[in-house]
Amino acid sequence: MSPRFFRRGRPDATNDIPADMWEDCPSCHQLLYTKDVEPLRVCNHCSYHFRLSLQERLAVTADEGSVEEWDADVEAVDPLGFPDYQDKLAKAQAETGRTDGVFTGRATIEDEPAALGIMDLAFFGGSMGYVVGEKVARLFERAADLRLPTVVFCASGGARMQESLVSLMQMAKTSGAAGRLRRAGVPYISVLLDPTYGGVTASYAFLGDIILAEPGVRLGFAGPRVIEVTRQKIRQDVQTAEFQFDHGMIDAIVPRPELRGTLAQIIRWSSA
Ligand SMILES: [Zn+2]
Numbered sequence: 607m608s609p610r611f612f613r614r615g616r617p618d619a620t621n622d623i624p625a626d627m628w629e630d631c632p633s634c635h636q637l638l639y640t641k642d643v644e645p646l647r648v649c650n651h652c653s654y655h656f657r658l659s660l661q662e663r664l665a666v667t668a669d670e671g672s673v674e675e676w677d678a679d680v681e682a683v684d685p686l687g688f689p690d691y692q693d694k695l696a697k698a699q700a701e702t703g704r705t706d707g708v709f710t711g712r713a714t715i716e717d718e719p720a721a722l723g724i725m726d727l728a729f730f731g732g733s734m735g736y737v738v739g740e741k742v743a744r745l746f747e748r749a750a751d752l753r754l755p756t757v758v759f760c761a762s763g764g765a766r767m768q769e770s771l772v773s774l775m776q777m778a779k780t781s782g783a784a785g786r787l788r789r790a791g792v793p794y795i796s797v798l799l800d801p802t803y804g805g806v807t808a809s810y811a812f813l814g815d816i817i818l819a820e821p822g823v824r825l826g827f828a829g830p831r832v833i834e835v836t837r838q839k840i841r842q843d844v845q846t847a848e849f850q851f852d853h854g855m856i857d858a859i860v861p862r863p864e865l866r867g868t869l870a871q872i873i874r875w876s877s878a
Contacts (some may be wrong), residue, residue, distance in 0.1 A: 626640060627639070627640055627641075628640060629643075629656075631649040631651065631652060631654050632654065633649065633652050633654035634649060634651050634652035634654065636649065636651045636652070638650070638651075643656065645662065645665060645666050646666055646862050646863055647662065647862075648861070648862050648863060653821065653861065654822070655800070655820050655821060655822060655861075655862055657727065657799075657800065659726075659728060660702075660704075660709055660724050660725075660726040660728065663724050663759060664709065664713075664722075664724060666862075666866065667713075667715060667722070667724075667757075667759075667865075667866055667869070668713035668714065668715060668722065669713065669714045669715065669716065669717065672713045672714040673711060673712075673713040673722075674711050674712050674713070675709065675710070675711040676710050676711045676712070676741075676744065676745065676748065677710055677740075677741050677744055677745075678704075678705065679705070680705065680706070680737050680740055680741055680744075681705060681737070682695050682699075682705060682706050682735065682736070682737050683736050683737075683769075683772075684768070684769075685736070685769060685770075685772045686768070686769065686770055686772075688768040688769070688770075691768040694730075694768075695730075698728075698729050698730055701728070702726065702728050702729050704726065704729060705737065706729060706735065706737035706738060706741075707725060707726045707727075707729035707730055707732050707733060707734070707735075707737070707738050707762075708723060708724065708725050708726060708737070708738045708741050708742060709722075709723065709724045709726065710722070710723045710741045710742065710744065710745040712752075712754060715757070715866060715869050715870045715873065716866065716867065716870035717870075718755070718870050718873040718874060718877075719754055719755075720754055720755050720756065720757050720869075720873055721745055721746075721748065721749035721752070721754040721755070721756040721757070722756075722757050722758075723741075723742055723745050723756070723757070723758035723759065724758075724759045725738070725758075725759060725760055725761045725762055725799075725806070726761075727761050727762075727763075730763075730766060731762070731763035732761045732762040732763055732806075733762060733763050733764060733765060733766035733767075733773075734762060734764070734765055734766060734773060734776050734777075734780075734804075734805050734806050734809075735765075735766035735768070735769040735772070735773050735776070736769055736772050736773070736776065738766075738776065739773075739775070739776025739777075739779050739780050740776075740779070742758065742776075742780045742783070742810060743776075743779045743780050743782070743783035744783075745758070745783075746780070746783035746784050746786060746787045746794070746810075747783050747786060747787075749787055749792055749794075750786050750787045750789075750790035750792055753790070753792055754792065755792060755793045755794075755795070755872075755873045755876055755877065756787060756792065756793070756794045756795070757794075757795045757796075757797065757869055757873075758794070758795075758796055758797065758810060758811075758814075759797045759799055760796060760797065760798050760799060760802045760806055760807075760810070760811040761798075761799035761800065761801065761802055762801075762802055762803060762804065762805075762806035762807075762811075763801070763803055763804060763829070764803045764804015764805050764806065764807075764829070765777075765804055765805035773805065774805060776805065776809070777805045777808055777809040778809075780809050780810045781809045781810065781813060784809075784810050784813040785813075788813075788815070793815050793816070793872070793873070793876040794813070794814050794815050794816075795814055795815065795816045795817075795818065795869060795872055795873075796810065796811055796812070796813065796814025796816070796817045796818070797818045797819070797820070797865070797869075798811060798817065798818070798819040798820070798823050798825055798847060798856070799819075799820055799823060800820065800822065800823040800824055800825075801823070801824040801825060801829075802823065802824075802825040803824075803825065803826055803827070803828075803829045804827065804828075804829065807825060807826060807827050808827055811825075812855070816857050816858075816872060817855070817856050817857050818856070818857060818858050818859070818860050818865070818868070818869075819847035819850075819851070819856050819858075819859050819860070820847070820859070820860065820861070820862055820865070821847065821848070821859050821861055822846065822847065822848075823846065823847040824845050824846060824847075825845060825846070825847060825850065826844070826845035830845065847859050
């Protein structure tokens with residue numbers, strides 16, 4: 607729904623307009639006709655990249671009908687009996703229709719076979735608990751066995767605090783599995799999405815042979831709120847893909863309309 611639209615008036619007409627037909631661009635504040643920005647969801651005035659859901663990301667990345675999901679049945683655990691965690695998990699599962707915060711599987715991208723991981727911010731802020739770590743580790747291991755170039759779209763608030771040390775352990779597990787993929791000589795492309803923070807940044811997000819990011823992505827280890835608590839002052843732009851690209855941490859910033867083709871091209875080069 608577009609608050610601007612309704613604020614501008616036409617109170618009698620609004621009842622006939624579907625709420626999801628228009629949206630405000632948070633960057634340039636143009637009123638956008640939703641159909642004009644789909645399916646990539648990039649503002650056609652200023653190129654602002656709206657967030658994609660997991661399903662939307664899958665649809666704009668993989669060839670239609672090529673997707674096979676792996677390990678969809680890995681069940682969430684509550685290792686510490688953390689207060690309210692099971693209820694919150696059940697709620698997130700009901701809302702998303704998924705068991706936890708990452709999709710893994712295989713698909714083709716412009717006819718190039720690939721192992722594919724996509725983190726889901728809608729599930730506990732894309733946090734990495736046992737299930738996310740386990741599925742990402744299995745993705746790397748299976749991709750190594752099958753010799754499938756691997757693409758992981760990273761988006762995360764960091765470790766899942768309700769799983770405490772079990773969550774932190776996933777950093778070592780996924781990093782070890784990424785190492786196995788590297789030793790097998792199979793390429794791993796990491797794509798950083800907005801936002802990528804914490805334990806995911808400190809593990810597989812930055813272990814790609816090639817690290818890409820969409821424009822304007824915010825990323826880092828400690829998030830802005832944590833930094834604020836430490837009373838340290840950092841430049842506003844340090845935690846952006848553009849700054850990190852300028853300082854050699856990211857190989858390329860790729861606008862979404864070029865991303866699928868870029869991934870396919872890298873996979874073709876790597877297997878040539
Ligand atoms: Zn815009």
